[in-house]
Amino acid sequence: MPRxxxxxxxxxxxxxxxxxxxKPALLDFLIVKxxxxxxxxxxxxxxxxxxxxTRAATELASIHYQKKIDVKAPKEFFNAFASNxxxxxxxxxxxxxxxxxxxxxxxxxxxxxxxxxxxxxxAKLKPNHESELADLLLKSAAGLxxxxxxxxxxxxxxxxxIDTVLAGEKDPxxxxxxxxxxxxxxxxxxxxxxxxxxxxxxxxxxDNDLQVTRVDPAxxxxxxxxxPSGSLCSIDLVTALAAKPFVIITGTSGTGKSRSALRLAxxxxxxxxxxxxxxxxxxxxxxxxxxxxxxxxxFRTPFGQLRxxxxxxxxxxxxxxTETLRIILRACHPxxxxxxxxxxxxxxxxxxxxxxxAPFLSLMEASSIFEEGENAAIIDRQSLAVIxxxxxxxxxxxxxxxxxxxxxxxxxxxxxxxxxFYVGTVNVDETTYMFSPKVLDRAHVxxxxxxxxxxxxxxxxxxxxxxxxxxxxxxxxAIDDRQSSDASESNPAAIVDLLSxxxxxxxxxxxxxKDLTLRALDGCFSLLGPVGxxxxxxxVKEIHGYxxxxxxxxxxxxxxxxxxxxxxxxxxxxxxxxxxxxxxHGNRSTLGDSLKALAAFLDGGHATSNPxxxxxxxxxxxxxxxxxxxxxxxxxxxxxxxxxxxxxMQNRLISRNFVSFAK
Numbered sequence: 001m002p003r004x005x006x007x008x009x010x011x012x013x014x015x016x017x018x019x020x021x022x023k024p025a026l027l028d029f030l031i032v033k034x035x036x037x038x039x040x041x042x043x044x045x046x047x048x049x050x051x052x053x054t055r056a057a058t059e060l061a062s063i064h065y066q067k068k069i070d071v072k073a074p075k076e077f078f079n080a081f082a083s084n085x086x087x088x089x090x091x092x093x094x095x096x097x098x099x100x101x102x103x104x105x106x107x108x109x110x111x112x113x114x115x116x117x118x119x120x121x122x123a124k125l126k127p128n129h130e131s132e133l134a135d136l137l138l139k140s141a142a143g144l145x146x147x148x149x150x151x152x153x154x155x156x157x158x159x160x161x162i163d164t165v166l167a168g169e170k171d172p173x174x175x176x177x178x179x180x181x182x183x184x185x186x187x188x189x190x191x192x193x194x195x196x197x198x199x200x201x202x203x204x205x206x207d208n209d210l211q212v213t214r215v216d217p218a219x220x221x222x223x224x225x226x227x228p229s230g231s232l233c234s235i236d237l238v239t240a241l242a243a244k245p246f247v248i249i250t251g252t253s254g255t256g257k258s259r260s261a262l263r264l265a266x267x268x269x270x271x272x273x274x275x276x277x278x279x280x281x282x283x284x285x286x287x288x289x290x291x292x293x294x295x296x297x298x299f300r301t302p303f304g305q306l307r308x309x310x311x312x313x314x315x316x317x318x319x320x321x322t323e324t325l326r327i328i329l330r331a332c333h334p335x336x337x338x339x340x341x342x343x344x345x346x347x348x349x350x351x352x353x354x355x356x357x358a359p360f361l362s363l364m365e366a367s368s369i370f371e372e373g374e375n376a377a378i379i380d381r382q383s384l385a386v387i388x389x390x391x392x393x394x395x396x397x398x399x400x401x402x403x404x405x406x407x408x409x410x411x412x413x414x415x416x417x418x419x420x421f422y423v424g425t426v427n428v429d430e431t432t433y434m435f436s437p438k439v440l441d442r443a444h445v446x447x448x449x450x451x452x453x454x455x456x457x458x459x460x461x462x463x464x465x466x467x468x469x470x471x472x473x474x475x476x477x478a479i480d481d482r483q484s485s486d487a488s489e490s491n492p493a494a495i496v497d498l499l500s501x502x503x504x505x506x507x508x509x510x511x512x513x514k515d516l517t518l519r520a521l522d523g524c525f526s527l528l529g530p531v532g533x534x535x536x537x538x539x540v541k542e543i544h545g546y547x548x549x550x551x552x553x554x555x556x557x558x559x560x561x562x563x564x565x566x567x568x569x570x571x572x573x574x575x576x577x578x579x580x581x582x583x584x585h586g587n588r589s590t591l592g593d594s595l596k597a598l599a600a601f602l603d604g605g606h607a608t609s610n611p612x613x614x615x616x617x618x619x620x621x622x623x624x625x626x627x628x629x630x631x632x633x634x635x636x637x638x639x640x641x642x643x644x645x646x647x648x649m650q651n652r653l654i655s656r657n658f659v660s661f662a663k
Contacts, residue, residue, distance in 0.1 A: 001212055002161040005154060007219035009209035013154035014080055014220065018089070021138040022081040023335060024148035024275075025108075026197065028100045029137055030152075030187055031056045032113070032123055037188040043116065043124035044386060046104060048096045050120070055513055057096050059186075060156060063217045078221060080155045081147060082275070089221075092480070106334045107406030108136050130192035137197060140397055149189075149198035153179040154205070156186075162577075170203035179205065232465035239553050240444035240477040240578060243546040246364060248348065248582075250426040250516075250662045251448030258283070258346050260422040260448065264340040267468050268475075272339055280400045281342035282327045288352035293359050296324045300383050310389055319386045328378070329391075329400035331417045332407070333380070336399065340475045341420050348424030349432040352403050353439050361414050361442055377413030384414050418482035421475070428663040437583055441538055441549050444546065445582040445661070447645075470556045474549065491516075492544035501550055509565040516631070517547065517572055520639075523601045523625055527613070530623045531594045533583050543575040550574065573639045576602075581645055585660035590652055592617060595653065597624075599646040602639035606630040 034056035035044050046053050061077040075090040077099075082089035091099060104113055104123055111132040117124040121416075126132075138146065155178055157165070167184060169175050180426055182192070194200065237260060240247045249257040265281035272280065287295065304318020324343060331341035345357075354361070362374045379387070388408045392399035407414060426432070466474075493514055499505040521543065549572035554564040584595070593615035601613035607624035614624035631638065645661075653659040 001163075001209040002644045003160055003163045003212055004160070004214045005162060005205075006209055006211050006279045007215045010154060010215065011220040012150040014089075014663075016151045017080045017155065018082060019144070019149050020081075020147040020199075021141050021144045022197075023137050023139055024079050024082045025103065026081045026137045026147065027061060027079045027336060028103050029112070029133070029460045031060055031100050032104060032125075033187040033189060036046060036125070036141040037186060041255060043114075043122040043149040045122050046100055047120040054096055055098075059098065061091065061095070063221065069208060080152060089464045091478075092313075093221050103337070105336065106337070107403075107412065108334045110406075110410050112136060130190065130196055133193060135205060146197060147198040148178050148201060148203065149183065149194065150203045151198070152198075154203075156183050158217075159214060162205070172206040172209075174200055175205035176203040180452075198535050204589060209240070212273050214524075215406075218269040231267050231468040233267065233468055233469075233471045233558070234260055235466040236446055236555055236574065237261065237264060237423075237491040238466055238471040238474055239546070239550050239574075240446060241423070241539070242474045242553075243549040244442075244444050244479075244542060245420065245482075246360075246416075246422045246424075246443040248426055248440075248443045248445045249448055250428070250445060252450045253427050254593065255448045255450050257425040257448050258344060259427070261342070261344045264471070265344065268340055268342075268472060271472055272604075276336065276339065276399070278330050278336075279327075279466070280330070282323050282338065283344045283346060285326055285346045286348050286350045286356075288350045292354040293356055294320075295356060297359065297379065298322045298325050298387075300386060303591040307389075307393065307591045310385070317386055320382060321389060321390060325379070328414065328416065328420060329403040331420045332414065333403040334406070337417070338476055338479060339418055339419060340472070340479070341417075343420065343422050345422070345424040347427055347432070349426050349428075349435060352433050354436055357603075358420065359440075360416070361438060363423070364442065376415055379414035380418055381411060381413050384408055386517040419479045424426070426662060434585070434660065435582075440582050444542075444578040446578060447662075466557055467554060470553075470647045473556060474553055477552070478549070492541040493539070495544045496548045496551075498548060502559070503552065503555055505551070505565065506559045509562065513547075513565055513568040517544070519629070519631060520576065520602070520605060523600065523613070523629060523631065524576065526625065527594055527601060527615075527623060527628075528580070528584070531586070531591055531618050532620070533580075535580060535583070537561075539579050543572075546572050546578070568639055569633065573641050576639070576640050577645060581642060584649065587658045591653060591659070593650075594623070595646045595650040595659075599624050599650070601641045602633075602634050602646075603629065604631050604633045 031053070032046060035046060035050070035053045036042070038052040039050075040053055044050060044052060060380070063075060063077060063078050075092070076550040077091040077095045078089050079087070079091060103109070105115060107123070111159065112126060112129045114124045114126055116124070135424070153176075162175075162179075166175050166178055169178060180200075183189075237247065237249075247261075249261065251257050262281070269280050284296070296302060298320040301318050301320060302316055304316050306314055306316055307318075309315040309317070327341055327343055330336060331339075348357075359378050363378055364639060384404060385408050388401070388404035391398065391404050395401055396405070404414075426435075428434075496517075498512060500507045500510050519539060526532060550569070551564050554567060554571075555561065559567070584591070596611065597613050597615040600609065600611045605611060605613040605625070606627045606629065608627065609630070612624070613630070614622065617623055633639070649659045651659070
């Protein structure tokens, strides 16, 4: 009769492993070791196309028993060296392609592994790697022990008929030792590796730790079934950030623009409290005298305090290290690559954004432009070396110091990481500057409208919300997509096709939604182009990208796929509002009745409807939407936000003779 470990015994092991010095990256090392052992080779490709690797990842991390890996599953794997809850330990199915394989190519692993230049690259342990393991894979946490190798063996054999490996052994301590020894053999662990990484304290596997049926993982992994955290976030802000890492929030002063962004960042800081002590966000107040990136990224100076340089010589060379730079370095740390980090720019348009923010505007999209192996550096190697020296003098254990040290060690510049998100708040008055199309093209623009006093006093949510755990999942998926380019298809329509191929949305319903999207965009283009506000490929692509993320948010919020398709127009309303309307500005002679015509078009109107989707440009040029080009939507029920904004702008245009999106 087979016997399996009980849920209580496995859970005890998970809890014991989480409360140790072991970092989550320790799992990656063990997967590499197991892959090498299965392959029986000195080097092996850590990639999903290598069966030995997928087998190793399944044995050491898969939640399910003998189940085909589902890359769509948000909880396909669990890292036993992370916290036993939905906050940290669970890893999606993409872990096999975006997890270990990506992680070991990072800076810190260069002291442990050699990676070949061929594709796929093969990993090989360096001869003296054992001496480097503790620094990379164990926390510098006083009072915590190394992880128990025997307890990890309990986790490893969580799906196994234990009697097949115990060979009739009845002594609880010897059973524990047998599982530990078997794990050592399976992973090919050396005495040096064991001494560096693991606690070998004895344990037990008693008869009470065994049962005749295999355990459901939900019984020993808290949070396997995702439950609401009770903390809600703005679904519009989360969706916009997941679709594009740069969001601008505009609105009347005092409406809580900065607060909404900081609230999301603070909640995520709490969510990741068990994983990091470092701050994940930074509020950056923009000054009216910012004319270059120096206030954000710092600068080198030859007039610093006298110190010893890396070569041992006295030097005054220094670098003004900003808090913005620290956040970028923290986000680049190998243990933080899946953790969202935030830069919140308060009153972003107090200075010319195009001047001080230029490097970010140019480089935040570089991952989709540069070929693999090319660098899109925001800080060059020489400056980074100085920064690293200064941070190590300050606190070499800090995340930013470790990150800078690893980059310097591997002769790499500092690049903008895919897990860094940017939120800028905007007030529009006589002390501020308008955004250029270059800035607006690279952002989603949200508007926070002032509420009536009674709504403020009454409290309660005034916008659609999403649970924090689901918001975190959306942002982590966005990070994965930026790393793997899943959402960077050259054809914009292919982005939303992922909803059908990966997320269960009916293909025919999705096709209708895509057709509606293109018809709406064509109409906007036809009506805005003649008055100087035509839009390019980036806007079309990013609206499709937004619709993919917005629909994913609906699905995560337990909206059935068919209902999500019915609500497609609500998301498209938001997308056009955020990506097309913010560019519109001008006087009455420039805009004429174009705003009114666009509002009519979005209400299903055409050239002969009332009101008409039509206006006259100059003396005799008529710009109109033909009846066959009208949107198949119910009048008064479609594009509510866009139409309200356009009519408001039209009224302000008439009364002031000039209008812009934010003023």
